[in-house]
Amino acid sequence: MTTGICFSCVRGSERPLKPKAIEIRQCAPGERTNFFLPLYEDATGSPLQVPFIVARGKKKGPTVGITAAVHGNELNGIKIIQNVLEDLNLEELRGSVLCAPVVNVPGYNLGRRYFSDGVDLNNKFPGKPDGVPAEQYARAFTLTFLPACDYLIDIHTASEGRTNTLYVRADFESPLVRELALMVNPEIILHVRGGDGTLRSAARRRGIPAITLEAGNPSVLQGKMVFEGERGVKNILMHLGMMNGKVELRRTPVICQSSKWIRTTGGGILETKFRLLDRIEKKQLLAQTQDPFGNILQRYYAPSDGIVIGMAANPAAFPGTRFCHLGLVGEPSDELSAEPAVSTAKQPAPKRGRKR
Numbered sequence: 001m002t003t004g005i006c007f008s009c010v011r012g013s014e015r016p017l018k019p020k021a022i023e024i025r026q027c028a029p030g031e032r033t034n035f036f037l038p039l040y041e042d043a044t045g046s047p048l049q050v051p052f053i054v055a056r057g058k059k060k061g062p063t064v065g066i067t068a069a070v071h072g073n074e075l076n077g078i079k080i081i082q083n084v085l086e087d088l089n090l091e092e093l094r095g096s097v098l099c100a101p102v103v104n105v106p107g108y109n110l111g112r113r114y115f116s117d118g119v120d121l122n123n124k125f126p127g128k129p130d131g132v133p134a135e136q137y138a139r140a141f142t143l144t145f146l147p148a149c150d151y152l153i154d155i156h157t158a159s160e161g162r163t164n165t166l167y168v169r170a171d172f173e174s175p176l177v178r179e180l181a182l183m184v185n186p187e188i189i190l191h192v193r194g195g196d197g198t199l200r201s202a203a204r205r206r207g208i209p210a211i212t213l214e215a216g217n218p219s220v221l222q223g224k225m226v227f228e229g230e231r232g233v234k235n236i237l238m239h240l241g242m243m244n245g246k247v248e249l250r251r252t253p254v255i256c257q258s259s260k261w262i263r264t265t266g267g268g269i270l271e272t273k274f275r276l277l278d279r280i281e282k283k284q285l286l287a288q289t290q291d292p293f294g295n296i297l298q299r300y301y302a303p304s305d306g307i308v309i310g311m312a313a314n315p316a317a318f319p320g321t322r323f324c325h326l327g328l329v330g331e332p333s334d335e336l337s338a339e340p341a342v343s344t345a346k347q348p349a350p351k352r353g354r355k356r
C-alpha cells in the first residue's frame, strides 16, 4: 500500500524552485502514497526534501489536511498522524487525508522550534517569494499543500519550558470550525480568530475551515496526548462522513473567549501554586519568586477568574517569563458583556531581602 510518486513537474532543474500544488487525483484511489517533495534548498544548493502522505479513499469525499512539527520540536503530532493513517480503511474511506508529518524539516533535524534562520515559521504564513528564508519556505509549503485541502488540522504542542493541556485554538464564531473543534473533544477550546501569520490563518484566508490542536509538550512523545489527539482526528473524519464508526465524545470542553499569558516582572526561582486545568479565582495567589537564599521577592495574584490552559515548567524566571496561560471562560459572544481581558496583576511585593 506504500508507494513512491514522482512529482517531477514540481521542480526539474528549474531555479528558483517553482512550487506546485499536490494533486490528490495523481494518487491511486484506495492506496496510500508516501513521497518527498523538494520545497527549499540548503546552502549547498541541494534540495530540502519534505515528506508528504496521501491516503486516498476509493470513494469520493473531501480532503482533510493534517500537519505536524511546524515547530520542529513538537513531535506528538507526527505520531498522531501515523496512528490515524494506520487505522484508515482505504476501501471504505470517502475522500482523502493529506498529511505533512514534518513541516519544518530543518527545525526537526536540529531538535528546535524555529526554521533554519532562527525565525518562527508559524509567524510567516502564507510567506513571500522574496522574503526571509522562513517566508520563502512558508510560501512554498502553502502553495504546495493548502490548495488540495478542504479542511485543515494543524497539530502543535507547548513550546520549550512549558506544559499544555489538550486544547484547540479555533475561530469559534465560524460554525464549520466550531464543529471541528468540538469533534476533537479537547479539555479546552480557545476562541482565536487567527490572522497572525499562522498556517491556520493562511488556510482561513483561503476559505478552508482550520483548527490548531495543541497536544501536550515539546520534544517528547506522550502516549495519552497521542491517544487523545488520534481519537479527536478520527472523530472529525467520522463527523465529515469520511470514515465509518461512532464519534466518541468523553467530556464537555471548557470554552474560553480569550486568554492571556501572565508574566513575571522580576527574576527569581518561580514557585507556582496551581496546576493545569485549575479553575482560578480573581486575586488568588498564583506564584511567588525567591532569591537563591530563599527570600521571597515577589508574589503574583490572578488578575481575573479563569482556567489554566498552560504553564511554565522551568522554575528559573527572568523578568517577562510567561508562567500562566489563563483562559477567560465563556463563549466569544459573551465578549462585550464580559470583564475586560485579563492583564498581569501584581500585588505589592514583600520587601526584598525579608526572611521567610
Ligand SMILES: [Zn+2]
Residues within 6 Å of the ligand: 070, 071, 074, 122, 156, 157, 158
Ligand atoms: Zn507549535
